[in-house]
Amino acid sequence: MPRLRQTENSLLAKISRGFRSSDGGIDSRAETGTTRLLSLGIGDDAALFQPTRGCETILTCDWFLEGTHFLRDKHPPDAVGWKSLARAVSDIAAMGGTPRCFLLSLALPESATGSWLAKFLRGLRRAALRFDCVLAGGDTTKRNEILINITVVGEVQSGRALHRDGANAGDLLYVSGRLGEAEQGLRLLRKDRDIVNRSEAQLRKHLYPEPRLALGQWLVTKRLATAAMDLSDGLSSDLPRLCGASGVGARIDAQKLPSVNPLSSTRRPRHKTNTTRENEALALVLHGGDDYELLFTVPRNKTSGVPASFKGVPLTAIGEITATRKILLVAEGRKPTTLKPGGWDPFR
């Protein structure tokens, strides 16, 4: 029997259904969210969102493209669904906001409208429920490769959002979590065909990142941070953006950078020296992308308010903001070196 071809209407219906699943808990929570925030969801020309009084609306969008951001034969479809939303929600976390709803733009080849789409929607819905972010609408079309673009709408109390441009000389520079972990996960994934079922923390972090929403909101509530952003392209690429926006520089202490746990599943090459290994570990922390941790600055007189960890996520002071606009890396027994952007940049 020839395979029935999709029409755009039937694809939309499938996406809609994918978000009204049979498992009761999900159903009722999603419906409650929809009713509260959206007076009109999927199926009209546009979605209607009811803003909360006293709040500003946060708007952000992110590409997630086959071949550029994920590989169809390596990345499980449900991880593609999860991560495409998590990446965009991380920008809401960086502003200290609360996600409300999102738009899904999806371009698919005919071959991906069956099992791939079902699994993708499962991962996306899991993320939508975790982040309390309702699917409000979107656009679909046909394409040879899978193209995803997600717009997330969030809210934050007016005038309280975290910006990139508020860092001052003397502020301490903090980072959440461990850096380079997601990059390690990507290397694991590239190496091993059957690895997607394994539970290494690095792999989980690469496939199912957790935006630091609670941390961002806590920083807003406590009025601790002068500036903040999320780390998506790697510390060496993102820190210059925060410093550039604030008109300052920074001095990073290599010894203080939160170390990545060594990979349990890969053998260390015997021929490598300790120095080579140390340099590789440092490169991973400095340049590894996709961590979606928060980078933020706190004035010295408020640093006592920053705990060593927040809800299980370590918070580490890795250096300080300086008046000179250079970004320096300082390591024991070495001359300070200028830190050059070495993170992910599609145009480099």
Place this chain on the structure above:
Amino acid sequence: MPRLRQTENSLLAKISRGFRSSDGGIDSRAETGTTRLLSLGIGDDAALFQPTRGCETILTCDWFLEGTHFLRDKHPPDAVGWKSLARAVSDIAAMGGTPRCFLLSLALPESATGSWLAKFLRGLRRAALRFDCVLAGGDTTKRNEILINITVVGEVQSGRALHRDGANAGDLLYVSGRLGEAEQGLRLLRKDRDIVNRSEAQLRKHLYPEPRLALGQWLVTKRLATAAMDLSDGLSSDLPRLCGASGVGARIDAQKLPSVNPLSSTRRPRHKTNTTRENEALALVLHGGDDYELLFTVPRNKTSGVPASFKGVPLTAIGEITATRKILLVAEGRKPTTLKPGGWDPFR
């Protein structure tokens, strides 16, 4: 001398600059808009939008992809810029809303980051100024083909937005403008390599569509329409969506459909009979896409409030809504036929 390669930062700077041009009028208007609505624009993790009290926020997004929605060797880059925004703004018009700001997601090959990008931004900025819609942020990446996704944020007085699902049996069905014109423009463009400088109305409508914002807002103010949507895929594909959402059918009068002016630049093939020509003209009106006209329904006791034209755009009653859920086409001296979707559908 080797061509300098772009980095993502420099591409973002180029886009930002493209919206702060040297021509004073544009500059000041754009800046005013930015200050009023956006407390944070391009350059942070996300944009901040200040919602208007008493309004709901309208959210919509649209793909505009090379090879699917436009051809790089046929469509002038400034038309790609204009149309990518106009398509999404048309959804705001369909809700009776006012556009406020937009996010631009752009994926580009290295070869398009020079002159193509500059012209694209010029067209996009022209549209942004025309529709009073400010660039608030976006995302960029590198790709072999040009991929565009635009999210538009609009506003409408709470509870007053036009929906698709309010049509009732007996309502008259109206359409703005002439249908099939944009499809004619596309045919002209496909035929003639040098045609992009010509000023045919059909070509202009295909390249630089004008969303019916004033009409949508007027329908909201006058409380005339029970349902509305914009015509993007063609009457035969879009009307069933309005009827489906409203749980009704429709009866279209072929004689009343607003006729398309014949093409001035193409010769009529001599061998065609009058009937063939009439059928072709009818097919164009019924199935031609990309017109971005409004389709709306008005209760019979309010039709006296609908003028023959609104701000120069004809408004035509083309049929009526019926209780039976069929969509019928009625023509003089013929048996009514069921109208089947024949408009643009990427999955058909």
